[in-house]
Amino acid sequence: MIDLLSVYVDLALGLILSFLLLSLLVSGINEGVVRLLAIRSKFLWAYLRDTMDGTGGERAWLPAKVRDVFATLPFARDPRPAHSDQPAPVESAPPPQEAVSGGDAMTTLLYERVREIDHPRTGRTSISNIPPGRFAVAVMELASSGEGGVETWLARLKEMRSPLYGHLNAIWETAQRDTERFRHGVETWFDSEMQRLSLLYRRYVKWVVAALGLAVTLLFSMDGLEYAKSLLRDNALRTGVAAAAAGDAATVGELKAKCTQDVKLADCLTETLSSPALVRVFDHAIVGVSIPAEGDPSVEWNGGVWWDRITTLSHWPGFLLTYVALLFGAPFWWDLFRRLTGLRSRH
Template identity: 65%
Template sequence: MYECAVLSVYVDLALGLAVTFLLLSLLVSGLNEAFVRLLSIRSKFLWAYLRDTLDGADDRTGAWLPAGVLDVFRVLPFLRDPRPRHSDRPAPAQPSAVPDPGERAGDSMINLLYERVREIDHGKRGRTSISDIPPARFAVAVMELVTAGGDVDDFLTRLRQIDSPLYGPLKGVWESAQRDLDRFTKGVETWFDGEMQRLSTLYKRYVTWVVAVLGVVVTLLFSMDGLEYAKTLLRDNAYRASVTAVAEAGPEAYAELRARCAGQEPVACVTETLSQPALVGMLDQALVSLSIPDQGAPSVHWNGGRWWDRVTTPAHWPGFLLTYVALLFGAPFWWDVLRRITGIKAKR
C-alpha cells in the first residue's frame, strides 16, 4: 500500500509538470506562429530565395536571402520585402519570354515566375502571400517559359545572356536529361524539391532562434520556477493526504489541522487550499494575473513589484533555467510525455 501511495505521488508530479510545460510550450508556439504570420516570414523566405536563384544578388545590398541567422532577423522581417507586387489578374495564356539583356530589369525573372503562379495567390498588404510553390508547379512554370522563347537551348541561352543564376542548375539538369523534355521536366522538379529542403533547413534554424527568445520571454513573464512548482505539487499532494488522514483519524487529529490553518476555520481553509491548484498558484506570480472570485466579475492584477522580486532573486534562477530548457523541447514532446503517462493512445 505504501509503495502504491509513493508511486501515485510521483505520477501526479510527472503529470503536473507535463501539463504545465505543454501549456507553456503551446503558448510559445502560438506566439511564434503569430509573429511569423504577422510579418509574412514564410513568404519572404521563399521569394528571397527565388530572387537570388532567378535574378541574382542585388548589386547594392547583396543577396536577398542572408546566410546568417542574425542577418535574417535584421533584414527579412523589417528592412527588405522580396515579395512581388500582388496582381489579381490571371496568368496570360501566352507566357512572356525572357527579356533581352538590354531590356532586362533587376527583377525580370521573378516577375515572369510570379506571372505563371499567381492564380494561387491572394494579396497581403499589396504583396503576394504565396509561401509555398510545389516542385511540380515550378517545373511546369519553367516549361511554360521555355515554350515562350523556342526550345530549351534557346531558353538557356537567354538565361546566360542576362547572367541569371538559374542558368547553371538548369544547364546541368538539361545535360543530365540527355536533352529529353520529359526527363528535363522531372529533373527540374527534383532539383527544386532539393532546394526547398535546403531552404526549410535555414527556416528551421531561424524558427529555433525565435522559439529560444520567446521561451525566455514566457519563462520570465510568468516567472515560472520549475523547481518551486514541483515542490508545490508535492506539498499539495501531501496536504491532500493529511486532510484524508484527518478525516479518517477522527477528532484527535482535528486540532492539528486547525493549527496548520493558522487559526482559520478548517473547513474553509481546506476548501480554499484545495480549490487553488499548484498551477493556478504559480500563474499568480506572473507580471499580470487574473483572479476569479466566488462572487463578482473577474479582475486583473498588476504584480510588478512581486514579479521583479522573483526575477531578481538568484534562488529562483535554477528553476527558471529548468522551465526554459523544458520549453525548448517543444509542445509535441510534452504532448507525447503526457500521452504516455495517461495512457492516451494516438489515432492511427
C-alpha cells in the same frame, strides 16, 4: 509503493503540463510574429530572387545573419512580388532584353505562373510555399512560351546571367534532353532546395524561440523547482483530506491549523483544493489574473512581487530548469504527456 508511484506520476504530469502550456505560449507568440510580418513568405521569395535573378551586383536578398532575417528582411527590403488577382496568362512573354543586366524578370514570370494560389495581403503576395510539382510545371510553361523550347530558354537564362541556368542546364543534360525527365528532374531539385531552405529557416527560428523562451520564463517568473515542491504539497494535502474524511482526528487538527480562525474548515479546504498548483503556476507573473469564487476575473499588477523573485538568486536554478525545458518545444512535451497518460493520436 503504489502511493509513492502515484506521487511521482502526479509530479511528472504536473511538470509536463506546465512546460507544455509555456511552450505553447512561446510557439504562439513566435507564430503570431511570423504571420504578422509575413517572414515565411519573404524568406521564400528572397531565396527565389537570389536563385532566379541573382543579386545584380548587390548583396543577396536572402540574409546571411539571424539579425537580418528578423530585422532587415521584415522591415527594410520586401522581396515579394506585388499581388495580382488575375489568373496566369495563357502565354508568358520571354524576359525583356534589358533584364540581361539584372532585375527581377524571372521572379516576375514565375509569379505569373503560380499566382492562382495567392490571396491578397497588404498589396504583396502571401505565397509562402510553392509545391515542387507546381514549380516544375511553371518552369515547363516558361520554357515552352517561346520558340525553340527548353534549349532556347536555357540560352536566354545564360544570357541574363541567371543563377538558375546552372541548375537547370545540369538537369537538362542529365535528362538527356528529354522534356518529361527534365520536368521530373526540376521537381526533384526544387523539392530538395525547399528542404534545405526549411532547415535554414528553422536554424534561424530556433534563436528567436530561445529568446522568447527566456522572456516568457522571466516574465512569468516560473521557478520549476519551486513548482515541483508545490505539486508535492498538493499531493500531501489531498492525502490529508482523504484521511480526514476517514475520521483521522490528528489529520483534521493539522488541516485546521493551516486555515485561519475566521474561516470554516470546509470552506478552507474547498478554496485550497479548487486552486491546485497547476492553477497557481502563473501567480507570480508580472501581470496576474485572479478568479474569485464570485464575481468577474480581475487583472492585477504584480510588479513588486515579480521583481523580488527575479532579484532573488535562489530562484534562478528553477528559472534555468524552466528555460531549458522550454527549449525542447511543445511537440516534445505533448508527446511525453501522451505517452505517460496513454493517449493515442488519431490517424
